[in-house]
Amino acid sequence: MTFGVFNETSEHESRVALTPDIVTRLRKSGVACLIESGAGEASDYTDEDYTKAGAQVVDADRILARADALGFVERPDDQLVARIKPGTWVIGMLGSFTDADYIEALDKHGVTAVAIERLPRQLSAAQSMDEMTSQNSVMGYKAALVAANAYGSFLPMMTTAAGTIRPAKVLILGAGIAGLQAIGTAKRLGAVVTAYDVRPASRGEVESLGAKFLELGLDFSQGQGEGGYARALTPEEQAQQQAAVDEKAAGFDIIITTAKVPGRKPPVLLTARGVEGLHRGAVVVDCAASELGGNVEGSAIGTHTTKGGVTIIGAPYLASEVSTTASNLLSRNVADILVHFIKDGALAVDPSDEIDQAMIVAGNKPAAGTKGE
Numbered sequence: 001m002t003f004g005v006f007n008e009t010s011e012h013e014s015r016v017a018l019t020p021d022i023v024t025r026l027r028k029s030g031v032a033c034l035i036e037s038g039a040g041e042a043s044d045y046t047d048e049d050y051t052k053a054g055a056q057v058v059d060a061d062r063i064l065a066r067a068d069a070l071g072f073v074e075r076p077d078d079q080l081v082a083r084i085k086p087g088t089w090v091i092g093m094l095g096s097f098t099d100a101d102y103i104e105a106l107d108k109h110g111v112t113a114v115a116i117e118r119l120p121r122q123l124s125a126a127q128s129m130d131e132m133t134s135q136n137s138v139m140g141y142k143a144a145l146v147a148a149n150a151y152g153s154f155l156p157m158m159t160t161a162a163g164t165i166r167p168a169k170v171l172i173l174g175a176g177i178a179g180l181q182a183i184g185t186a187k188r189l190g191a192v193v194t195a196y197d198v199r200p201a202s203r204g205e206v207e208s209l210g211a212k213f214l215e216l217g218l219d220f221s222q223g224q225g226e227g228g229y230a231r232a233l234t235p236e237e238q239a240q241q242q243a244a245v246d247e248k249a250a251g252f253d254i255i256i257t258t259a260k261v262p263g264r265k266p267p268v269l270l271t272a273r274g275v276e277g278l279h280r281g282a283v284v285v286d287c288a289a290s291e292l293g294g295n296v297e298g299s300a301i302g303t304h305t306t307k308g309g310v311t312i313i314g315a316p317y318l319a320s321e322v323s324t325t326a327s328n329l330l331s332r333n334v335a336d337i338l339v340h341f342i343k344d345g346a347l348a349v350d351p352s353d354e355i356d357q358a359m360i361v362a363g364n365k366p367a368a369g370t371k372g373e
């Protein structure tokens with residue numbers, strides 16, 4: 001069994017899907033590793049580190065010729081897909097919820113595609129494969145740092161000879177994996193933190209971190225949907241939520257949004273009206289920003305300042321900015337997914353296995369799998 005990893009080419013990507021310590025782990029499971037020269041450089045892993053760990057550092061052509069499975073942080077672009085030999089397995093964040101054409105192209109090309117975004121995260125057997133959890137934790141941590149960096153004052157209360165500075169008031173919208181890390185990090189920096197999530201279960205988690213839960217005066221007691229995720233709110237509920245959040249937001253200096261609903265356009269939590277209500281110098285970090293829009297109306301990937309002096313940072317790629325650790329965690333997740341599919345020394349699908357049914361979206365699809373959106 002040979003596993004290959006390329007240098008990720010997308011502009012914002014500094015992570016790599018295989019780190020040297022995971023090479024050692026995979027070798028113990030009988031997997032030989034090929035890595036493209038320079039693939040780990042942006043995450044501070046050198047070719048020499050990989051060689052020492054027992055991987056072969058080669059060029060992309062050698063990987064394409066010899067690997068049985070390929071691992072990606074994101075997914076191979078169309079040109080690379082065309083060069084992958086049929087029968088190869090591809091493991092990555094394939095965008096299967098939103099890009100059916102791409103998955104169909106993989107299927108036609110004859111590769112077996114394993115979509116990480118479809119991992120049944122609630123299963124205990126899936127915990128160590130959960131890239132969404134590992135990367136969202138990194139993202140939430142970094143979001144608080146990015147916000148603090150862009151904010152023109154202190155986060156903690158500071159008493160100086162010239163007077164006392166009040167602590168920053170931070171609001172986190174979406175208190176899942178990323179949001180909880182953002183709460184913890186903002187609190188460690190000394191801010192006064194409030195958070196909100198539509199899932200009723202999140203109140204206890206927010207409060208256990210010493211943050212306040214934002215009272216919107218709305219009843220979303222059915223806010224939790226399938227698999228422990230938030231359900232999409234109805235348009236009416238969404239309008240009520242937006243009006244309430246917009247009003248409350250005015251009292252905060254920093255707002256970090258992390259709210260997503262898997263496979264759907266992120267819900268708008270803070271409208272343009274809410275942004276207008278923020279004071280000059282306020283900072284908004286929208287971790288859900290995407291080409292489809294984000295949690296903040298008018299946010300886009302990158303940084304801009306509104307006429308009212310509010311800095312809006314659309315930041316979906318923050319995990320990539322903590323690339324050494326993010327790569328290491330992600331690499332563990334990808335390796336555990338790979339090992340899950342190795343049966344008697346070869347890659348195989350078990351049609352009765354829940355993980356296999358959920359994640360295989362092209363190629364060897366189990367009959368019960370690929371629940372399309």
Ligand code: NAD
Nearest residue numbers: 121122174175176177178197198199228230258259260267
């Ligand atoms: P995510 O990244 O999909 O969403 C982030 C957060 O946004 C979630 O907490 C969600 O409830 C919230 N959100 C969505 N729509 C919202 C809205 N309109 N208003 C306010 N908040 C909204 O999710 P995630 O952070 O990866 O995980 C979500 C939950 O799933 C967490 O509670 C997590 O603990 C749980 N989870 C469970 C397992 C498991 O069972 N093993 C594994 C992973 C995650």
